[in-house]
Amino acid sequence: MAKPIITLNGLKIVIMLGMLVIILTGIRFAADIIVPFVLALFIAVVLNPVVQLMTRWRIPRVLAISLLICLIIMVAVLLLASLGTSLNELARTLPQYRSSLHVPLQNIQPWLERFGVTVSADELIKYIDPNAAMTFVTSLLTQLSNAMSSIFLLLLTVVFMLLEVPQLPAKLQQLMVKPTEGMAAIQRAIQSVSHYLVLKTAISLVTGLVAWGMLEALGVRFAFVWGLLAFALNYIPNIGSVLAAIPPILQVLVFGGFYQALIVLAGYLLINLLFGNILEPRIMGRGLGLSTLVVFLSLIFWGWLLGPVGMLLSVPLTIVVKIALEQTIGGRSIAVLLSDLSDK
Template identity: 75%
Template sequence: MSKSIITLNGLKIVIMLGMMVIILAGVRIAAEIIVPFVLAIFIAVILNPVIQYMVRLRVPRALAIFTLISLIIFFVVVLLAYLGTTLNDLARTLPRYRTSLVIPLQTIEPWLQRAGIKVSVEQLIKYIDPNSAMTFISTLLTQLSSAMTSIFLLLLTVVFMLLEAPQLPTKLQYTLSRPSAGMAAMQRAIDSVSHYLVLKTAISLLTGLIVWIMLLVLGVQFSFIWGLLAMALNFIPNIGSVLAAIPAILQVLVFQGVYDALTVLAGYMVINLVIGNILEPRMMGRGLGLSTLVVFMSLIFWGWLLGAVGMLLSVPLTIVVKIALEQSEGGKRIAMLLNDVPDYK
């Protein structure tokens, strides 16, 4: 009897794992449709507190949504226009960097030779091709010119979501088997995600602004692009800030020399130390309830499943999954593995 029960339980696990694989494969195949929808949901979550505040000021909800979305469209158009101009300047500058790269490489060469690393500057220069970088920037400019249609459709979806938001709780109650527990869990997920996204957006904007000002003061070209990159990649946990610093430091190393590059590196380190280790934990308040390992693994998983947007939203998506798992007895055990500090009560 016990043997048959074990066999049945094993069969259930195999079936569940098979269903999970099929679902994940389907999500990945349909990522082109799912990603804009997921992104629209999280943008709506960020904007909803602003809309609610405007409604409390006796502004009609439809007017508040129209005003806020109009401001966003205006800033996006201005941003894309300025970004396109800056990228064009960067593309025109790129052919110079092959010649400029010789000087820092010749400066570093003796240090590497003292460390026992034999490097030939002449051989390295042969592998550097500015045409590939120019092709990448040209492709990026083409994508920017066609991005407005996608952004418009995305914001239109956000508008309908914000208009539907007040009626959504009532509708969801009729679809849940346990309305009170389900709505409480859903509200907790919304509060956690909203708390994270609103503060993370504010911190990312501050990070990008400080990086932009720092690079402007140091006389670094294309500082706006690197500030924008720092703001965007700050949403990626653990490695985002590191990735954002690399292009700016490499550019300064090529055009301005080793010591200026070290100065920029020190500036990035100070910014990341103050904002990432001091300001952000204070603003975030209580922890996310996720261990550091889970945060990093979720970055890899959601990036594989949903691409760049999955990496940017890896933490809120994992928070939602964790809260959903906590609603069932079997899921609670898995959710406990995701916790930063396990609750054994």
């Protein structure tokens, strides 16, 4: 009698894994549709506390949402205009990089030869094609000009989500078998995600502003672009701040020299130490409830599934999945694996 039970359990696991593969494949193929919806959902989660605060000031909800969206559109237009100007200037200066790289490569050549690495600066220069970089920047500018329509549709989706918030709890309660437990789990997920996103946005904004100010003080060109990059990539856990530091350091190494690049590197290390390792853990409080390994693996998984937006939202998406798993008997063991037991 034991063998059929084992076979049945094994068959159920295989069927569940097959269904999971089908669902994930469908999500990946439908990423162009799902990603804007997910992004709009998380933006609505961040903005809803602001809307609720404005309604407490006796501002009608529709007017509060309209004022908030208008403010966001104005800020977005100003940022895109400044970014477009900076990228245009960057595209014009890219041909200078090839001639400027010759001197740093010649300086590095004797240092590499000490370690038995024989390279020729003249040969390396031949492989550097500024036209490829110019093509990339030009395509980026084209995508930037086409981004306004996507941003408009995204914000329109956010508006309808925010308008739907007062009616949403009643609708969800009617769909649930256990409304009390289900609504408590949804409320906990919203609070966790909102807490993380609001604090992460504030820390990322300060990080970007400090990086911009540091680069401006050191006279680094395109400081605004690198500050904006530091703000955006700071949402990516573990590796985002490292990736944001690479372009400005390489730029300073080419145009400013080795010692100025070391100063910029030290500045980024100080910023990441102060905000990433000291300030952020204290402000976040008890932690995310996720282990460090799970945070890193979630970055890879959601990046594969949803692209760059999945990498930016990897932590809140994993938090939602973990809370959802905790509501089922079979999923609680998986939720324990995702948890950071040191927080308890």
